[in-house]
Amino acid sequence: xxxxxxxxxxxxxxxxxxxxxxxxxxxxxxxxxxxxxxxxxxxxxxxxxxxxxxxxxxxxxxxxxxxxxxxxxxxxxxxxxxxxxxxxxxxxxxxxxxxxxxxxxxxxxxxxxxxxxxxxxxxxxxxxxxxxxxxxxxxxxxxxxxxxxxxxxxxxxxxxxxxxxxxxxxxxxxxxx
Numbered sequence: 001x002x003x004x005x006x007x008x009x010x011x012x013x014x015x016x017x018x019x020x021x022x023x024x025x026x027x028x029x030x031x032x033x034x035x036x037x038x039x040x041x042x043x044x045x046x047x048x049x050x051x052x053x054x055x056x057x058x059x060x061x062x063x064x065x066x067x068x069x070x071x072x073x074x075x076x077x078x079x080x081x082x083x084x085x086x087x088x089x090x091x092x093x094x095x096x097x098x099x100x101x102x103x104x105x106x107x108x109x110x111x112x113x114x115x116x117x118x119x120x121x122x123x124x125x126x127x128x129x130x131x132x133x134x135x136x137x138x139x140x141x142x143x144x145x146x147x148x149x150x151x152x153x154x155x156x157x158x159x160x161x162x163x164x165x166x167x168x169x170x171x172x173x174x175x176x177x
């Protein structure tokens with residue numbers, strides 16, 4: 001896994017071999033960020049990374065100049081890895097919280113983010129509740145964008161804020177505005 005662009009471009013991140021998170025592939029991440037840069041200038045944004053896993057997306061936001069990144073991860077090993085890696089990379093604009101995502105969204109209610117990214121476990125029972133967690137808690141700034149990574153069999157196209165679907169290999173993203 002590597003940081004695709006920005007101040008830390010090309011930097012490799014290597015989680016422990018017993019890490020249980022499924023990081024977004026570099027191929028999918030690069031293509032997604034190519035799309036996102038057409039919608040959002042990453043410089044100075046406020047970003048929320050839900051189900052942070054390895055922290056890969058948070059590091060990408062930080063490397064590309066985001067002003068503030070909040071990373072939410074419930075697994076202690078993953079949380080500790082993200083904290084350690086952010087410190088090693090010098091990303092002082094990242095705040096990492098070890099908590100459950102739906103509770104975190106309620107706690108963040110009304111705090112606005114220009115970009116919200118969610119990469120839940122594909123077998124998460126409440127995967128279809130993620131847009132509600134974002135929009136019912138008013139987390140998206142005006143003109144902001146939310147992205148949910150999901151398995152192929154999950155569809156969000158009926159959601160009123162759904163904007164588009166992108167697929168890169170076996171990785172699927174739904175974008176909301």
